[in-house]
Each structure stands twice: as C-alpha cells, then as structure tokens.
Amino acid sequence: MSDMRSVFAETASALLDEDPLAAVVLAEISVDMFGKAAARHPDRVLNVGIREQLMVSVGGGLALAGMRPIVHTYAPFLVERAYEQVKLDLGHQDAHAVLVSIGASYDGARSGRTHQAPEDVALLESVPGFSVVVPGHPAEVEALLCGAVGALDAGSTYLRLSTEANLEARPVSASLQVVRSGRRAVVVAVGPMLSPVLEAVADLDVTVAYATTVRPFDAAGLRAAEAGSGAVVLVEPYLAGTSSHAVASALTSRPHRLLSLGVPLGELRRYGTPAEHAAFHGLDAAGIRRSVTGFLGLTS
C-alpha cells in the first residue's frame, strides 16, 4: 500500500491531466514525485524553490487568474511560516486553494521541533473559509483530495497528510461516522487516531465516532452520537483542545463533560520515532486508555 504522500502525488498528477485549470505549486518538497506531471504540464506544475511565502502567494494569484491551485509542502512551512500569506493572499482575497501538508504533528519525530506543527489545525481554523480534512488512511486520500479540488468554487481546504495511519480505511464522509456504539461516552477519533482509540476502548461501553472532516465540525452528528451519555472524549492527532470549542458549541444546550486529548502544548525536546512520540503525548492505545478510564471513573 502506498503512503498518503504517494497517493496525493498520483491523484494530483491525474487531476492535472484531467483538468486544464488545475495547478500544483511546490517549494522543492516532493518535486521528484511530480517529475512526470511537470514534463506533461510545465505551465501548471510550479516549483518556486525554497520560498514558502511565494508558494502560497502564487497559489492565491493562480486562483485570482481562474485556476484551481493545489499548494504543498511540510506542515510547518505551509501553515506557520507562510501564515500571513494564507490569511491575506487566500483568505482575505477570497481566493481559493487546496493546501496539502505532510509531516502532521510528529511524523518528523527524529527531525525535531522545526519539522513539527501540531498547532496547524488551530491556525488554519482561524482563517475564515477553510475546511480542514484529516485522512486516517492512504486509501482515503484520493477521494478527499478530489472532493477538496471539486469544492474550490465554494472555498479552500487544508488536507493534512501523515505517515501515521489506521489499520483499515473507511468510506470517506464529511460527517461523523459511528464505528461502534456504547452508552458511557462518545469518543471522537480524528484521522489516524481511530485505530489506537479502538484498541484503547475495545472492552469499554462507549461509542466511537470517526472524523476526517473536522472543519466544518459535524455538530449534528456529534449530538446524535452523544445520545445523552453526557460524556465526550475528543482524540485529535494535533494540539490538544483544538476542537474543544466546536464540541462545546455543538452541545451548548446539553449538560456534558469533555476530555480533550491531543498533542500537549510545550517543547518536548526529544527525538525518536513517531510511535515513541505518540506514547510521550499519551496518544498511543495505552495512553488513551489511561485517560478515558480515568475520565469515566473506571479501573483500567
């Protein structure tokens, strides 16, 4: 099975073949994966060099000229380094693009803090008009990318790819999908958090709901899944609490408790593997289980 990044490059290359208005803007990262596409479409596969501000601005300019741009690099350089370009050259101009990141929160565990961006979703959700989509499996990427490009008339999308993936793909949906049902709580697992969540709560009486589209947040779906249990656990692969306000808004009229799991704010200053970082952050199955059983007052 290809990884998410490879599926992205293959799908974007196919989109370039099919859609004369599609364009890909790169800043050196993944250029080798677009070699054939660039040979076929030299005017629509643009590598601006190591210039991420320009990369995002060019995406905005392409959109203003009537193109459908896909803009891609590592998450910290795409979202954090070029944040004002995202805010102004896409958001404020009302120019739409699909931003596709790799690296997620701690794919680059060995690379250190410079290559990690767990704050990306919190930043992107602060730009009006952006949808945020977090695939959980490589097989979900094609449909999600095509959907995002197809929705460009309506708005921009941030597609957040990771080397972390669930054991199995699920059908793609913008809605919360109930994976299993229980009575004590609803556990919302975002993207690649589904497999560790299912392992963590295997013998617990809880509902598990899977989300790939986190902005807009499926408030109605959460209300249906919560079903009066009064307890919600949010498990996000990025900054802890990023979607807490969305859960709070969805459940304004219902008494409820909320546990928000994710990457804690802070400097870890550790290298290692993504699996080790998941454990450091309490986002492996054992860590999630500890948190959920504590939250529900169960003995683990």
Next chain:
Amino acid sequence: MGLRGVGRAADARGAACGQAGGMRSYAELPGLMTQMTGDEKHGPSATSTLDVLWVLYDQVLRVSPDTVDDPGRDRFLLSKGHGPAAYYAVLAAKEFIPESWLAGFGSAGSRLGYHPDRSLVPGVEIASGSLGHGLPIGVGVAHGLLARGLRGLGDPAPRVYVLVGDAELDEGSNSEAIVYAGAVGLPNLTVVAVDNQSSTYGWGPGGIEAHFAVGGWSTVRVSGRDHEALASAFRVTAAGATSAGPQLVVATVEGEE
C-alpha cells in the same frame, strides 16, 4: 453588516454618468482627492503614485468599467495599499466607481478604506495594505494567465502590472518573487516601483533596479511625474513581452521631505 451586494459596478457607472457626464481629466484628480479626508498620515504616499496611476489607467491598461471581470483584461495590482486616495481618485475619474463614494472615505458605510479591498471596490484586483504581498500574488496571476493561454483585450496576451513602493521592497517576500520571476523569465509581468526614497536603508549605489537586474529583469528608470516618459516605458515593457523576462519600471518622485 457587510457591504457585499450593495452598489455593484453597474450602479456605480450609472451614478457617475448621471452626475459627471463623462470621463474626467488629469487636472480634475486633485479635486477628487480633496474629497477624501482623514488619512493625512499617508499623504505623501498617496500623491507619490498619482501620475503613475493616471498614466497606467489613461494610456496603458486594457481594462475599463465594462471589462473588470473579463478574463482577458490587463491586471493592475496595487501592492502598496497605503495612501490609496490617488488610486480611488483615478478609479473615479475613469468611472470604475462613482465620484459620490469618495466623500465617505474610511467611514463605516463606505467601500473605500485606508487600504483597498477587492471584494468592495469594482476594478480593484487585490486587497492590499500589509506590504510585500502584491508582487508575489502578481507572479501567480501571471503564471495563471499564461497557463490559460488567454487572449487579451485587443489581442496581445493580458499583462500583469504591480505597483510597489521603494520602502515596501524592504519586505523579504518581495525578494522571493524577484529572484523567482527573473529566473523563470515570466514574460507578462511588469513591476512599477515608485521611488520616493522612503526606505530607511535605501538600495545602494545601483538603486532598486540593480537588485532586479541581477535577477534577469529588464529595467528602466524614468521620472514618476513625466507622463510621456512613463507611457513610453510601459509601452516598451509591453512590447518586449514575448522576447524578454519580467520588466521593471522605476518611477522616481520627490522624497517625503
């Protein structure tokens, strides 16, 4: 409440024709500008661009109130969004917006702010204000027009003109765009840098143009008050569009002192 959907371009033209009876002349621009008050902080910034803007809209740009949405129009991007009074005056003189809009400049009910918003003003291609965004966006627009293979109004391919200030070039995002556009030889991009010597550290003995020329741009410096010289410089840049890379016109104007 937002202003979207109120006073569209069609209304704007009707109002302007009703009250003014045709296009205005250069001599009438100061009168239009005095209708906008309150942004005196940006006064030097506003008047520095007046002649360049007039020449562009009067003689160079293939865009009119009727073609602001035509894919083949020339694009003018005011990157230096500070002090837009001259810009609004020219847009009013050329009937992109009604003269009656000018008096409300900067007020809650006005479409005309201290920095322009493309969503609010017919004919305005980008919202600007934060410096260093227009040229990088212009690179993307130029690429997009080339990729679409569009014919321009009056046939030659549409061209992108970006106005920057000399101090605006302090912003590093411009350097990214200058080196890249020169390296790939974007043929349909003209930058006009209005140089009123306001950059604190300046651009050295070779001036602004040295920094573009080393990147492969064609450059020319003219007086930013000489309409004939400006028009001639823009004609040369447009004529060279198929054979050369991007073009820089430095328009020298008096300093702020």
